Amino acid sequence: TITVTSGTNVHLPCHIPSSSVVSSNALWFKDTGDSKRTQLNLEDDTTDEKKVDLLYPMDHDQSIIIRQAFTDDSGVYSCESAEGERLHTINLIVEDSAPPLLSCKALNDILMRKQRERMSFSLQMASQIYYNSQMNLSDAFTNLSIQYYEAEPMKLLKTSEENTKLINDWVANKTKNKIPKLLEQVSPSTQLMLLNAVSFSGEWKFQFNDKQKKGNFIKLNGDRVKVPLLYHSKYLATMMYVVEMKAQVAKFSLTGDNSLYILLPHSNTEADLQQVEKRMTDGNVRQMIEHLRAAAPQNIEVTLPQIKLDVEPNMITLIEKLGLLILSQLYSHHLCF
Structure with a gap:
């Protein structure tokens, strides 16, 4: 019920x-x-x-x-x-x-459910538990999965090949094919898997110039590399210096009720970048959003590098940083995230 x-x-x-x-x-x-x-x-x-x-x-x-x-x-x-x-x-x-x-x-x-509903056309989130068919899950566990993940746990199939396809198909579907292949293989000894998928689709509310342009991008080590750029001489955006972040911040409107915030440190040094990262606390980020919400947009010259992030975080390290040492030990031997 x-x-x-x-x-x-x-x-x-x-x-x-x-x-x-x-x-x-x-x-x-x-x-x-x-x-x-x-x-x-x-x-x-x-x-x-x-x-x-x-x-x-x-x-x-x-x-x-x-x-x-x-x-x-x-x-x-x-x-x-x-x-x-x-x-x-x-x-x-x-x-x-x-x-x-x-x-x-x-x-x-x-509040979280309302936020997800409000952003449902741009942000998709899904979770799914898969478990070994030899395991017997209690009704309480199943009900908690439905309550927290809005999904009933599903049994893994008989072979590693079938399970690999099952998982990759699920991830591809939930990320709208942004991640067509997550795993190379699912171990036959896998007992339990928890998958979380997040897919965000946002478009610029104001379009950049169609003409392709390339320019220099300075890396942290000082090297300059040629990269494709997004450019507009009079882009309508909000920009100001935010004291809490000690950084120049620009707010770009996206379709729906979404925005992209870009923070620029004092310089392109690693030390200044780390200072900005340390200041990105919950309170400071909320203050930053309020400051830019109150400011009026203006026409500014914008040059942005086109980037693609491809990151595979080390889950053991992340779990240990959260203080879950026992789970970390289990993870390295039995669990698959």
Whole structure:
């Protein structure tokens, strides 16, 4: 059972077994009483923001979202394969009454969910747990996975090759093919995997010049290299010196309610860059955003290098920095992140 207040977006989970091939999307139904039901329209609605939307077409994850749910949306929903196999049944309750007093954690969860909904057309986030088919997961664990990751744990397949394809297909789908291949191989001894995927798609609100241009980019060691550039002689952006950061900061508007902030240290030395990084605390970043929000945009000459980040962080080092030494030891022997 899922209980929400009126006006919120509701996520109803459904998954096709990982051992099955996805040849068509699942079918969703809502009970209408007297042993009757109606099929939800997930295909023909062409409006920009559908009332009911299938989040990941042609994927093992066949979850839907009901936007701006009201009391009329309450009822029993069921998800079935195209062959008629019942995959999931959910009782949805939409309440008009005011919600009870919330804990800080519950309030943060709601704010985070609202932020994700607001940015849903530019920012996609997904998580999925995969586990060895020999393991028996408790109902409590499964329910927590649905609660925190909005996804039911899925069993790994029989062979390493099948699992490698399963994982890479999932990552490609959730990142809109920005990461077509994450893993070379999934170890046969893998017991549990937690995957997190984040995909952001943003476009400049004001376009740069179409004509390609190249120029010098100074690296930290002082070397100059020729790189492709984005250039505009009178780009509309907000720029100011932010005392908290001790850096010049420029704010570039993107489509939607998104912005890109670029921080320039006093010089191109590593020491000045590290000083700016140290000052990027939560409080200072909030102050920076407020300062630039209050300032008026102006026409400025902008030259930006076109870059591509390709980073593979060392998870053991990151886990140890968080103080999770026991998990780090487990990670190096048994876990796969």
